[in-house]
Amino acid sequence: MEATTSATSIIQQPPTLKLYSYFKSSCSFRVRFALHLKGLDYEYKAVNLLKGEQFSPEFLDVNPIGYVPALVDGDLLVSDSFAILLYLEEKYPQHPLLPTNLQEKAVHYQAANIVGSGIQPLQNLAILRYIGGKVGEDEKIPWVQQHIGKGFAALEKLLRGYAGKFATGDEIFLADLFIAPQIHAATTRFNIDMTRYPTLSRLYESYNELPAFHASLPENQPDAPK
Template sequence: MLFSEATGSGEEAVNNKMKLYSYWISSCSYRVRIALHLKGLNYEYKAVDLSKGEQYEPEFLKLSPTGYVPALVDGDIVVADSFAILMYLEEKYPQHPLLPHDIQKRAINYQAANIVASSIQPNQLFILRHIEGKLPLLKDVIEKGFTALEKLLKGCAGRYATGDEIFLADLFLAPQIHAAITRFKIDMTKFPLLARLNEAYKENPAFQDTLPENQPDVPSQVQY
């Protein structure tokens, strides 16, 4: 069988478990795992080993035409792309809303998520794949995005990104901050607000139980 299986975190919330096709170190998969945990949704973890090219297997491409993780199967419904999955979960499973009622804070959540998903992450992946001697450039991309996030969240952050409750912005921020620290050795003293948020994430089971290093497909010796 192509994909390995394991039980994901979260309380039993549906009769038929969803299937999450995930890769342990994928920040896109990480943000979906957080949402599933927050909403108390039980799921079956289906590991797609990107290092072995399993994302290009015909079986997986039927679920995710781009070949990217994550992909979610919920009964007869298949959703690929992390943002689309999060919006699907938000509409179908309203428990623990991922978006605040306040329209201004909702807009800030969309902006923060977009900075990570559209500014930091695509440039980061391009550099990783195509440019030699890439670490300084990677740090520049991440730090530019983090500088923008510090400005955006100043004045609205509480314990979490847009107040004292966990919302969409936090689901995008936590994986990116984790990757910045573990993989790219970013000096977080330059970003005090994000560093403070990261400390709050460390104390919350939804973020800790779904960490890359706590996934069933993590290598025996983690190397970031």
């Protein structure tokens, strides 16, 4: 694929950027969102988690822990969405993912960790399969709803006094990249009632106005069922 540039681009996108992704993965969604916001072209490398392709020898050579996403940039490999986002921020500074204000930056780190550590790992495929097998299939959704609710309540408190159109004002930054996919999963997969979270609901309306968000949605990925 040819590299894309814009008048505001600082570094030209190399033709070797590859993203190993699964369309439903909210971790991959975060990175796709960032790539589109930064205007970076990339090759999509689908890894089907339902078929166990993440455990294939080929993919374990890419990421030995067997998780998506993983990003290849030339001869450099970066795995884990948080690490990828920080790498993209340092190498490709167009459309910054972090504010310059230190207090706001701390809010973004906290919000990202609430989602990345306190919500998303507790709803991933391996956890749900374990709960279904050890506890019961009918306990999977209540489990997820409990942990999403706890995390969303924390985000509501954290962002109070900071949120504008986006998490800390009218520019989209790191926390938004974590929050947007999590709300999408919460509403489309886990039947979360968002009326309890007015700040997050307002943010989600803003995300829906962005072409980069729509380009990153699960249903718009090459490996999504047609």
